[in-house]
Amino acid sequence: MIRYILLRLGLGVVTVWGVVTLVFLAVRAVPGGPASIILQGGAGGGDVNPAAVAALEQELGLDQPILVQYVTYLGGLLRGDLGNSIKYSAPVTEIIASPLGNTVILVLVAIVIGGVIGLAFGLMSGNWPGSVLDRVLSGLISVAVSTPGFVIAIFLSLIIGLSLGWFPSLGYRSPEDGLGEFLYFAILPSVALSFGFLAIVGRVARTSILSVRREDWVRTARGMGLARTRVFRRHVFRNAVNPVVTVAGLQFGGLLGATVLIEQVFNWPGIGSTLLNAINGRDYPLVQGIVILFAVVFILTNLLVDLLYRFLDPRVEG
Amino acid sequence: MNTLHVRPSRGGRRIAVAAALALAVGLAGCAGGSNNGGGSNNGGGSTAADQTLTIGFSAEPPGFKTGVDQGSANRQVTTLVRRGLLSYGPEGEVVPALAAEYEVSEDGLTYSFMLREGLEFSNGDPLTSADVKRTFEYLAVPENGAADQTSFANVASIDTPDDTTVVLTLSEPQTALPKVLANPLNSIVPEEEVDADGVPLGAGPFMVTEYEKGVSYTLEANPTYYDADSVELEEIEMTFMADAQTRVKALISGQVQFIDYVPAADYATLENANGVTLDTAYGLYGALQFNLTEGPIAIPEVRQAIAYALDLDALNEVGTLGYGSANGGLPISQESEYFDEEQANHFARDLAKSEELLAAAGFPGGGFSVTLLTNSQYFGHSERAQVVKANLEEIGITAEIETGDYANLIAKGNAGSYNLMIGGPPASIDDPSSLTGAFIGEPTFVRSFGINQDLYAGLLDAGAKTPDGPERAEIYRELGEIYLQDVPFVTWGQGTAAYAYTDALEGFEMINGPSVYSSMYSLAGAHLTD
Numbered sequence: 001m002i003r004y005i006l007l008r009l010g011l012g013v014v015t016v017w018g019v020v021t022l023v024f025l026a027v028r029a030v031p032g033g034p035a036s037i038i039l040q041g042g043a044g045g046g047d048v049n050p051a052a053v054a055a056l057e058q059e060l061g062l063d064q065p066i067l068v069q070y071v072t073y074l075g076g077l078l079r080g081d082l083g084n085s086i087k088y089s090a091p092v093t094e095i096i097a098s099p100l101g102n103t104v105i106l107v108l109v110a111i112v113i114g115g116v117i118g119l120a121f122g123l124m125s126g127n128w129p130g131s132v133l134d135r136v137l138s139g140l141i142s143v144a145v146s147t148p149g150f151v152i153a154i155f156l157s158l159i160i161g162l163s164l165g166w167f168p169s170l171g172y173r174s175p176e177d178g179l180g181e182f183l184y185f186a187i188l189p190s191v192a193l194s195f196g197f198l199a200i201v202g203r204v205a206r207t208s209i210l211s212v213r214r215e216d217w218v219r220t221a222r223g224m225g226l227a228r229t230r231v232f233r234r235h236v237f238r239n240a241v242n243p244v245v246t247v248a249g250l251q252f253g254g255l256l257g258a259t260v261l262i263e264q265v266f267n268w269p270g271i272g273s274t275l276l277n278a279i280n281g282r283d284y285p286l287v288q289g290i291v292i293l294f295a296v297v298f299i300l301t302n303l304l305v306d307l308l309y310r311f312l313d314p315r316v317e318g
Numbered sequence: 319m320n321t322l323h324v325r326p327s328r329g330g331r332r333i334a335v336a337a338a339l340a341l342a343v344g345l346a347g348c349a350g351g352s353n354n355g356g357g358s359n360n361g362g363g364s365t366a367a368d369q370t371l372t373i374g375f376s377a378e379p380p381g382f383k384t385g386v387d388q389g390s391a392n393r394q395v396t397t398l399v400r401r402g403l404l405s406y407g408p409e410g411e412v413v414p415a416l417a418a419e420y421e422v423s424e425d426g427l428t429y430s431f432m433l434r435e436g437l438e439f440s441n442g443d444p445l446t447s448a449d450v451k452r453t454f455e456y457l458a459v460p461e462n463g464a465a466d467q468t469s470f471a472n473v474a475s476i477d478t479p480d481d482t483t484v485v486l487t488l489s490e491p492q493t494a495l496p497k498v499l500a501n502p503l504n505s506i507v508p509e510e511e512v513d514a515d516g517v518p519l520g521a522g523p524f525m526v527t528e529y530e531k532g533v534s535y536t537l538e539a540n541p542t543y544y545d546a547d548s549v550e551l552e553e554i555e556m557t558f559m560a561d562a563q564t565r566v567k568a569l570i571s572g573q574v575q576f577i578d579y580v581p582a583a584d585y586a587t588l589e590n591a592n593g594v595t596l597d598t599a600y601g602l603y604g605a606l607q608f609n610l611t612e613g614p615i616a617i618p619e620v621r622q623a624i625a626y627a628l629d630l631d632a633l634n635e636v637g638t639l640g641y642g643s644a645n646g647g648l649p650i651s652q653e654s655e656y657f658d659e660e661q662a663n664h665f666a667r668d669l670a671k672s673e674e675l676l677a678a679a680g681f682p683g684g685g686f687s688v689t690l691l692t693n694s695q696y697f698g699h700s701e702r703a704q705v706v707k708a709n710l711e712e713i714g715i716t717a718e719i720e721t722g723d724y725a726n727l728i729a730k731g732n733a734g735s736y737n738l739m740i741g742g743p744p745a746s747i748d749d750p751s752s753l754t755g756a757f758i759g760e761p762t763f764v765r766s767f768g769i770n771q772d773l774y775a776g777l778l779d780a781g782a783k784t785p786d787g788p789e790r791a792e793i794y795r796e797l798g799e800i801y802l803q804d805v806p807f808v809t810w811g812q813g814t815a816a817y818a819y820t821d822a823l824e825g826f827e828m829i830n831g832p833s834v835y836s837s838m839y840s841l842a843g844a845h846l847t848d
Contacts, residue, residue: 032725038380039463040728040763041389046744048386050732050760052463087380088531089516099532162571169571170564171557172533267557267564269533277532277560280695281380282725 005303012299019295020077020288024070027279027287034086034282035062060086073288082292083285087278092289096271100293102172103263103270107255109190114197115248121198122205122244127232129210138206145199150261153192157265161188170267189266193258197251204247208240215239242312249305253298369846370553371823374565376579378532378558382518384507385457385464387746390835393502394578397838398537398554399440400505400520401544403431403450403484404496406836408827410748412496416445416506416521416544417484426491426785433482438542439508440525447478449506454486456512457504465746468754469498491783493790494749501747502836523549523842534558543842550845562697569594569818575846576823578838580816581697582639588818598641599828599837601815603649604633604698605807606706607731607739611768614679614686615737621805623675624738625665627713632705633810637698644811648798649743649756651831652812656750656791661798665808672713684714688737691720693727698813699740706738731763739763743807745832750794751782752832757806769806822846 035056039048057063061072076083082092118141125137144152161169167188173181212218213236221231260272267273271290278286377391387393405415414420417431437445456462458470472492477485488495498504511519517526517535523543528536537554540546557574559565565577566584570591580588580596588596606628614620625646634644643652647661676684688710692703700721707717717738720730730736743756744764756765757774777797784790815834819826825844828837 030726031722031729033729036728036732037725039383039386039388041380041387041392046387046465046746047755047759047762047764048463048465049460049467050762051461052386055461055463090531095531098530157567162567165571168573169567170559171568171573174530264561265564267559267561267568269530269558273560274532277378280723280725 005307008303008306012296012303015299016292016295020074020292021070023288023291024073024284027282027284028066030282032282033057033062034284035060037281038087073285077292082289085278085286086283087281087286092285095286096274096289096293099269099271099274102268103256103259103272105186106190106193106259106263106268106270107252109186110193110197110255111248111252113191114194115201117194118198118201119205119244121202123209123237125202126206126209126213126240127236137202141199141202141206144195145203147195148261149192149196149258150265152195153189153262153265156188156192170265172267172269186268189262189268192262192265193255196258197248197255200251201244201248205240205244208243209236212236212240242309245312246305246309249301249308252301253294256294256297368553369551370555371551371576371841371844371846372574373554373556374559374568374574374577375535375556376562376565376577377560382516383463384453384512385462385466385503387465387503387744390579393835394838395535395556396502396505396518396520397522397836398524398841399518399522399526399540400502400507401522402499402502402505403433404500405502406500406829406833406839408829408840410829410831410833412500415500416450420496426493426783427488429486429488429495431484431486433484434544435482437521437544439519439521440540440542441508441519442542443508444481445506445508445521446481447484448481449508450484451476451478452509452512453504453506465503465744466498466501469495470504491785492751493782493785494747494751497747497749501833502839503746524551524554532558545842549842551841554841566818569820576817576819576826578817580818582637582641582814582816583697585639585641585816593821594818595821595823596816596818597826597828598814598816599830599834600643600652600812601834602742602745602813602832603809604637604642604702604740604742604811604813605649605809607736607741607766607807608805609734609737609739609767610770610806611734613688613737614681615688616768617679618804619675619679620681621808622665622803623672623679623713624710624715625805625808626668626672626675627709628665628808628810629667629705629709630665630810632709633702636701636705637810638814641814641816642811646809646811648750648753648794648801649745649809650750650753650794651748653830654748654750655786656794658795658798661795661802664802669712676713681714684710684716687716687718689720690717690738690740691727691730691736692740693724694721695724702810703740706740728763731767732761734761734767736767741807742813743809748829748831748833750790751778753794753797754778754782766806770804773800773804820846822848 035053039053039056073083084090085092085095088095121137121141125134128134157169160166168185171185173185175182218235221235259270260276263270263272275290379392379395380388382392401415403415403417404412407413416433416437418434420429420431422429433447439445454470454473454476457464457467458473460467469492472488472490473486474489475487505520507520517529523540524537525540526535527538535556539549539552543549559568562581562584566587568574569577585596588594608615608621610616630644630646634640634642645652645662646665647658650657690703690706692699694700703719707719710717731739745752757769758771758778761767774797777793781790781793784793823844824847825840827840
């Protein structure tokens with residue numbers, strides 16, 4: 001097992017290196033450099049002497065050949081240094097800590113909401129296939145899976161937030177202002193984020209339940225006269241939940257990515273918004289740092305899911 | 319004295335909170351509970367009584383490099399936290415600020431400024447004539463990138479006979495100098511702020527007391543401001559909201575009380591919203607810029623043909639939804655005494671004339687293709703590109719639109735990688751001398767690439783030196799005539815700028831023209847009513 005984990009981690013490091021290289025080259029291939037953006041600003045920005053742009057590029061080390069910049073960056077990475085954000089003139093690790101925390105909270109709340117509701121939908125639907133309940137729940141799942149998260153976000157923000165006023169239509173409160181108020185602002189973005197997750201969990205759970213219900217050993221258990229709920233709890237649910245856990249785990253990285261648009265709709269200062277701003281500002285170190293973070297989360301999540309799957313179902317071989 | 323609080327990373331704590339959350343059951347219950355504790359949907363706002371103004375702000379400023387024009391967000395924050403020797407009043411007129419008064423010698427070469435007594439920066443350090451001298455000397459160095467660098471380069475010497483007197487001696491007269499000094503970009507900064515690029519510090523009516531990166535600024539009234547007693551707003555909460563729809567939604571829902579950079583697409587919504595005032599003014603000019611160095615566009619007759627083909631009304635309609643003003647000619651504010659109505663109407667649409675000019679240039683019926691560079695980030699730009707494309711098709715020119723984000727436009731514009739570009743001439747102050755930026759300087763995206771600067775340099779120089787009056791007007795009229803023949807770019811009129819805010823805010827005034835993003839100067843005298 002340890003050998004397997006080490007091998008996977010080794011492969012993960014190679015993957016991260018690949019991602020770093022790709023992103024390093026990609027962000028520099030896009031026209032527009034940070035020095036120009038910093039000096040000329042956005043809308044309404046005026047004239048700037050090219051000498052000033054050159055001076056800032058030199059200060060930022062952007063006048064160095066790209067290979068030198070690449071080697072310097074990789075050297076920093078090996079020391080655990082993600083570099084300094086160009087816009088904020090501060091370590092990337094420091095810049096991303098706060099928005100990452102905000103996003104992790106959204107994702108976790110979304111997982112709790114989507115997981116509980118999705119699993120319940122899937123179980124009910126799979127347990128009574130063909131029933132009215134099944135059709136209604138399957139219909140709801142289909143709507144949830146086919147509607148982009150940002151559309152749901154806009155809908156929730158306008159209807160629940162703006163028209164009904166039940167929750168803030170946008171905005172953010174720091175946990176330091178009180179957990180209650182923080183959650184109050186986090187609810188709508190989390191719910192918006194949870195829809196896609198809910199739909200996938202629900203769909204997989206339904207399929208899995210239907211498949212397990214048809215197994216011989218389930219029929220045998222029923223034939224032996226075991227109570228229906230006992231059969232469901234001990235034989236159907238326990239066997240059906242493994243694929244759900246796998247799919248749910250793999251969704252974690254996808255949920256991180258989905259926050260990019262949803263955070264925009266709710267003006268939530270998370271890692272998605274930070275990434276968008278960093279791209280617009282051509283803040284190379286910050287873009288690279290966030291993408292590396294996403295890659296690491298993805299790789300580790302996959303590894304954890306695999307390990308969890310082995311734990312839940314010892315028949316799985318490495 | 320007062321210290322800035324930049325919130326430390328709370329990542330660790332938030333992850334702990336997240337873990338607790340994951341275990342929490344009955345999320346809705348928590349949310350309901352917080353409703354009682356956190357207030358209503360309008361909880362983000364404040365009551366008028368506490369004089370806290372909440373602002374949904376269009377961008378987190380890229381920085382505050384001294385004197386550098388880093389976009390409207392930078393300028394607006396600067397008007398709140400810094401002050402120059404002079405400042406703008408509600409009509410855009412020059413009013414005293416750090417300097418209580420000033421005198422100009424008869425030859426227009428010596429300006430003597432008398433600073434107010436006891437001036438201090440918000441960190442408590444005294445502000446003396448030495449700070450003025452150091453700031454101006456910094457602004458004069460080209461590598462430092464100040465927007466008004468050439469104005470300060472014209473300062474031959476700065477004398478500081480005592481702590482409250484500054485004497486500027488110019489190498490040549492400069493009519494617009496008071497307006498330059500009132501430009502917030504040229505505010506006086508303390509020694510540690512020169513060449514710094516962090517949270518701005520100055521001697522303005524407010525000071526930044528908290529900055530949460532990517533989230534917000536908190537500003538409080540600055541007790542050391544020279545006119546602190548007249549400042550009624552006690553606190554300003556600026557939350558960064560890059561998305562325009564988000565800002566509009568936040569204002570309508572009461573989560574903020576003031577928003578900037580309202581796109582024309584949202585004017586109607588805000589005009590119809592209860593309890594909200596929409597304030598608009600004419601802003602900067604928009605223009606079709608040319609790369610004059612290659613292909614058919616290098617020929618003046620072709621550029622004239624394009625100018626006659628453009629439908630300025632349609633460009634105004636799509637760019638500002640009709641709120642702007644459609645006019646051509648030199649990009650001089652239409653409220654300026656130097657605005658020339660006749661020249662502004664010179665390129666009234668005339669397709670027959672366009673075709674004639676194209677034929678004379680050797681392109682009968684057009685028959686060539688051009689690239690048309692624009693950006694997808696700001697409202698109206700892509701829409702205008704579509705109108706230009708359609709207009710050009712009518713005279714047989716095919717335009718291929720290239721779009722991307724604003725950074726892409728800056729890069730390609732700086733490099734001259736375009737034939738035509740949706741842009742606009744720069745103008746930092748409301749004075750015709752500001753035209754210099756549109757014609758003269760190193761190649762950057764703010765002016766047409768490969769412009770024949772020699773055609774304009776002499777008149778622009780003369781205009782900058784000549785005192786206001788008929789003689790100066792004649793210089794700019796002559797300049798306009800040359801422009802109409804050479805057509806280095808085609809202006810289509812002044813766009814609009816707008817702010818929207820709660821009806822409870824009194825005292826905010828918008829400035830018309832290029833100084834429109836200095837309008838937040840007036841928040842120093844504004845207040846919230848019940």
